[in-house]
Amino acid sequence: MMVLQKIHSLILVSLLTMLGLGLVQLSYGQNAMYQRFLRQHVDPSNRGGTNSYCDSTMRSRGMTTSTCKNVNTFIHESIQKIKNICNTPKVRCKNGRMNCHRGQARVTDCNKTGGSPPNCRYRARGSTRRIVIACSGNPKVPVHFDK
Numbered sequence: 001m002m003v004l005q006k007i008h009s010l011i012l013v014s015l016l017t018m019l020g021l022g023l024v025q026l027s028y029g030q031n032a033m034y035q036r037f038l039r040q041h042v043d044p045s046n047r048g049g050t051n052s053y054c055d056s057t058m059r060s061r062g063m064t065t066s067t068c069k070n071v072n073t074f075i076h077e078s079i080q081k082i083k084n085i086c087n088t089p090k091v092r093c094k095n096g097r098m099n100c101h102r103g104q105a106r107v108t109d110c111n112k113t114g115g116s117p118p119n120c121r122y123r124a125r126g127s128t129r130r131i132v133i134a135c136s137g138n139p140k141v142p143v144h145f146d147k
Contacts, residue, residue: 030136030137030141030143033136033143033144034137034141034142034143036143037133037141037142037143037144037145038079039061039062040061040063040072040145041072041073041074041075041142041145042074042075042077042079042082043057043074043075043076043108044075044076044077044078044079046074046076047076047106047126048074048076048107048108048124048126049108049124049125049126050124050126051121051122051123051124053108053124054072054108054110054122054123054124055120055121055122057074057110058072058110058120058122059118059119059120064117064118064119064120065117065118066117067117068112068115068116068117068120069112069120070111070112071109071110071111071112072109072110073107073108073109073110073131073145074107074108074110075105075106075107075131075145076105076106076107076108077105077106081105082103082105082133082142083139083140083141083142084103085101085102085103085105085131085133085135085142086101086133086135086139086140086141086142087101087140088101088102088103089101089102091132093132093134093144093146094146094147097134099134099135099136100132100133100134100135100146101132101133101134101135102130102131102132103130103131103133104128104129104130104131105128105129105131106126106127106128107126107127107128107129107131108124108125108126109124109125109126109127110122110123110124111123111125131145131146131147132145132146132147133145133146134146
């Protein structure tokens with residue numbers, strides 16, 4: 001019994017030491033940001049590009065509940081293609097951090113034109129253009145749409 005307690009104590013001390021050194025990553029925060037990124041920005045099954053697409057998708061994704069989100073971009077690519085952007089060279093994000101990456105994607109940009117929650121109205125602009133996303137974790141996953 002005493003040996004078992006010593007082993008548990010040693011394992012606990014080792015784990016806490018690795019956490020303190022940053023060798024073990026707690027992934028809950030990263031996973032929550034990744035899930036939010038998917039909800040707000042990824043729609044591979046649709047080509048988007050219309051005002052009604054923006055109106056209905058912004059509503060169904062919860063971005064018009066209490067306020068109308070002014071601007072949002074939906075990426076119409078597979079999540080694997082979006083994750084691959086995280087493997088491109090790092091570029092500076094708008095906030096100055098160096099965890100952004102650039103890639104090409106089909107997108108729909110939605111810009112608020114009026115209405116009030118939950119019936120916000122948007123103008124859509126579909127295009128294929130360069131996007132910049134912030135990535136985090138190991139392996140890297142997208143966590144923020146920068147531009």
